[in-house]
Amino acid sequence: MERLIAVARGDAEPDTVITGARVFSAFTREWLDGDVALHGGKIAGIGRYDGGARIDAAGRYLVPGFIDAHVHLESAKLVPTEFARAVVPRGTTAVVCDPHEIANVAGVEGVDWLLGATEDLPLDVFVMAPSCVPASPFESPCGPFGPDEMRRVLEHPRALGVAELMNFPGVIAGDPDVLATMVASHRDGHAPGVRGRALNAYVAAGITTDHEAFTAEEALEKRRAGMWVLIREASNARNLRTLLAMVREHGPEYCAFCTDDREPDFLYREGHIDQMCRVAVGEGVAPEDVLVMASLHGARAHGLLDRGAVAPGYVADLALLDDLTEFRASLVLKDGREPEYGAGVPGALRDTMRSVPVSFDTGTSGWVRVIEVQSGQLITGAGVGRVGDADLAKIAVIERHQATGRVGLGYVRGFALHSGAFASTVAHDAHNLVVVGVDDGDMALCAARAQALGGGLVVARDGEVVGELALPIAGLLADAPLEEVAEALEALQATLRGMGVEIDAPFMTLSFLALSVIPSLKITDQGLVDVDAFALVPLALSEREAFVARYGALYEHSPWVAERAFRPGLADGDVADALRDAVYAASEAEQLALIRAHPDLGEKVGVLTEHSRSEQAGLGLDRLPQAQYERFMATNAAYRDRFGIPFVVCVREHGSPESILADADRRLGNTREQEIATALGEIAKIARLRLEDAR
Known part of the structure; x- marks a missing residue:
């Protein structure tokens, strides 16, 4: 620190000096002129500095590295090294990760694996201790992950607090078992549609963030309650444009950007936080307001006081932008240096598939409850239909961690699938095997092939597997580069379009049909879940x-x-x-x-x-x-x-x-x-x- 102070005074030579850039002040939302001196991975000062290596940034904009305030790395289906390769060149230098996907599949061993795999990246991966494994009593993960396991995660230096408390009915009701998971003072939220007195109760529990607002009114109410609103733009929950109406009217205070669950094709074709910046400016938000939501506010929301700004003493995580419309980084510095990614994938977490063959016979006729899919949304409708209706497909969730043979069966409307079946071992949050189809034989074929792959995405038609993407690491991640994974996913989606499926991100949509804490009707291996009533409900109706x-x-x-x-x-x-x-x-x-x-x-x-x-x-x-x-x-x-x-x-x-x-x-x-x-x-x-x- 003494050397850093000396450099800041101008009495010692910096490692690097960035010259000629317009420098963004996240605190005042204005642009400054001056050199930016870097030393030992920190920013020493802004002003005039001599010596050190020089970076000529004339005509460019120097901004803090972007921060993703809430993400599940596993949703990208990439090992952490490949995830870093995907996002760091786009300006992202830190993410706050909830590793509850891998915790559901592999428990503490899975979280330890992820922490080890993110140790030497040019990307700071902070973690929150998964608080809801399982997300509700209606889901079946690999095993328990309770307060003791959370405390173990919180011992890690990159652990920040308690991850999203998804069992919001339990929090609001004051359920002692749910409250027992609040083992740290910093607590992330998950409260879709929670408003009024229920919101008061949720915030009174010490929960400070939420990324589940679907309307500008809901988001504003949460801000007024003192919550950080983490504005989400995920593959299947594109809330950004809707919530920007609130930002335009009320400013960016207590708002930050997050991606939550973004699939590899989205990352590959459109980007990461940089894509959110482009959209926000295109929707009429000032670039300065956009930049604080993309950097400083993400840090402040999680108590990270040493990053998110170009200021003395801050971590030298920086991006040089050519303009303030495209937000494409021509240079990214992590800890004051250009990124080095390393190589290799840590071992273990393979062979996690333990599903067994099941029957897809629902044993019902006549009227049934129907899950209604909404393109681009995580919420579903709760509809009804008759078995045999042309617009219905069958859905099954098969337990895959303990070989119990337990299966939840139901019907879904909205995929418009007219032949075959498709399956995924990515099925939030317990990540059991989920299959949708209009032919029982093709559904069984998909399930068997997913088992043989060690996990993955599978499409079958007319008794033949016509597409697949292997996810051998925990049934969640591919051992392949971003481009290869993205193109394989796009090929699967093209195959599904040929089978009638036109909705956006069909595999992401499929994966959230098993998440029993986002309204309204969902399905797990235990059966149909009425999320609003927080209860299992029968498939058949009178x-x-x-x-x-x-x-x-x-x-x-x-x-x-x-x-x-x-x-x-x-x-x-x-x-x-x-x-x-x-x-x-x-x-x-x-x-x-x-x-x-x-x-x-x-x-x-x-x-x-x-x-x-x-x-x-x-x-x-x-x-x-x-x-x-x-x-x-x-x-x-x-x-x-x-x-x-x-x-x-x-x-x-x-x-x-x-x-x-x-x-x-x-x-x-x-x-x-x-x-x-x-x-x-x-x-x-x-x-x-x-x-x-x-x-």
Whole structure:
């Protein structure tokens, strides 16, 4: 340190001096002129410095190395050396890794392997101690990984705290077993859709970050609660553009970038944190705001006080950018030196596959619960269908760690697979073997081939394996370069497109169907999981249960309407009338409760159903200009004061917000009895249109 101080004073010669660059100050978000002196892997100072090796950076921008604030390295399907080769040239110099993928497969031995494999990289790989192995009681990992195992991980000098607490219902409920995993003061979060008092409870548990916000409103509420919002752009959870609306309106404070789960083709073709920077600037965020989210804020979110800025005493992790639109690094320095990657893959963690052949016969006919896939999202819908429906595929999760033969079976909609099957041993979080198919024989073939490979991705059609990617290290990682792995994955995806699958990142989508802590309906080796109820649920449904599941959401937060409308054998064309009649047959108190279940129009923040969110967004009610927004709020208030109910209108019958306001002004002249009748009529119209959309 004495030598570093002497260099900073100008009394000793630095190792290296970077000259001519515009230097980014992450603390003030401005650009400085001056030399940057480096010594012993640290930044000595900014100013005028003589001596040392010179780097001419004239015309370029000197910025802190990028930091990925939350990542699962294993999702790249690359050994750590290859991961570093993929991201360091793009400007990333540090990542905060939750190694719970490899912990689920290989326990402490797996985490030790990863720590050893990241020891001498030109990339700082900090780790969090996996807190949720398994992620929930409904998943089956290789074995226990509890507080004792976490404490062992936390002894490592690169360990920062407790990894994402995925069992958010357990945290919120104060479950003693869940709270016992909070063995360090720094705690990462995982709270998809958690808001209101539930969010208060989650944050009160000492959890300081979250990367699961799906809407700008949710992210802003979490910031207001004091959480760091880690804005995610993963292969199958591309939340960046949505959440940037919050950054544009409220600034970048308490926001950082993360990739979470990014597949090798995404890394290879588009990049890492640099890609997020390009997108953010393209979406209208100032480059200076982008850079702090890509560097300083990621460090601050995890208590890393010696990196993320170009400033005296900071680690000399730096990138020279040619411009502030593409964010491509022409030079990256790690600890003040150009990167050296080394070679080789540590041994062990092979032969982890212990699955056994199973039957894919679900033993069901008639109505069943259906997992509904949403392209580009980790959340799924909870639908219904009939066995044999053309749009359904079968799904199986086969336990692969203990050779139990346990298998969870179900149905999935959204892949549009018309032939064959595909499988993966990457299946968050327990990483059992997951298979989707429309032919039981091809499903069995995929499962057998994945076992023979020691893990991997497999596609089969007409009794033949037509594509595969071996993942022999823990069934998660390939022993191959990035380019080779990325191109193999792209070839598999092209094969699936020929089999009807058009959604983005189908293997990543497949892998998250087994994660029982992200809503709504998931599947594990133990069976179907209703994540919202946090319970296992049966696959088969009665006709009545299927009716309520199909139509219960048409009337806002009021499934009782469908329950009362049900009649055995009710024709599809008679459903809308039956639902309407059930409402009109209800008591006045029930009718008023139904009306009051509807949201005020134009509310920027609030708990809306997906139906309401989509309908209001369709007319721009979620992005009203301030003056018009204030008129809506005043109208809502006047209407509530006069009638004691929210103003309900079938938005899709209006062509503009002004048309709705005019209708509200007219209806304010009604009596309360007239307005209750009008509101019920509008609700019936809304439900009828929603029903038509669903067909």
